[in-house]
Amino acid sequence: MKKIAIQGTLGSFHDIAAHKLFPGEEIELKCCAHFRDVFAAVKADSQALGLVAIENTIAGSLLQNYELLRKSHLQIVGEYKLRISHCLVCLPDEDWNDIVEVNSHPIALMQCQEFLNNHPRFKVVEAEDTAKSAEIIRKENLKGHAAICSKAAAKLYGMKILQEGIETNKHNFTRFLLVADPWIADDLRKELNINKSTILFSLPHTEGSLSQVLSILSFYNINLTKIQSLPIVGREWEYMFYVDLTFSDYLRYRQAIDAITPLTKELKTLGEYEEGKSSTKL
Secondary structure, three states: EEEEEOOEEEEHHHHHHHHHHHOOOOOOEEOOHHHHHHHHHHHHOOOEEEEEEEEOOOOEOOOHHHHHHHHOOOOOEEEEEEOOOEEEOOOOOOOHHHHOOOOOHHHHHHHHHHHHOOOOEEEEOOOOOHHHHHHHHOOOOOOOEEEEHHHHHHOOOOOEEEEOOOOOOOOEEEEEEEEEEEHHHHHOOOOOOOEEEEEEEEEEOOOOOHHHHHHHEEEEEEEEEEEEEOOOOOOOOOOOEEOOOOOOOHHHHHHHHHHHHHHOOOEEEEEEEEEOOOEOOO
């Protein structure tokens, strides 16, 4: 049985992604209210894994999770890209005319902004989780309340689906990272085809420092799929760069890392793993 800490509750997109990542396997979920709690849960139990959203194709990067990952010293051992489709759900005995308030996670609300703009009479209230919103409405029998959540959450909590697919962009995907204690990370990678990594580094204040690093990566046929910069607190106008790399030759990748190391400061590998698959169905 795999123990996986997630942000959110049963029926959340983290729950769905965990089961998609390990199809057919028995999973014990530890549901956490906040992302920081996910990292804390993995650090408290070295045999547990953590699954955290890192970016969405509409809402962008979850910047706080980059910092939580850096500070945790956990290792990325996998990823999964989940198609996100939202539903508007309510109590079984209510309908459109009854709804006055919509509750959901702020990222979900952002992803459904066009739908919400078309229903200006709805009061929009942010909540800690998509599925939790549905669970609370059902348990507390909140009349006039609707939730934006997954179809799976609606079914799990016995909610009526008023409308499916209310996300603004149908190409709505969230990328999740699977993280583990460094002591077990190597064992988890043994069966994987390692072709992706996430590194971080800072750079000296010299002209062209970033372009030099990118040129070397290109020379070694390393594909840079994402670069995210975050300011370094207490060091004005200095930034930490989080970079995702893909490669077909692991040796060339290691040579590239050795080549850029003298040009960077604080270079660290956050994980080497197999590029994740994308799910088109929930």
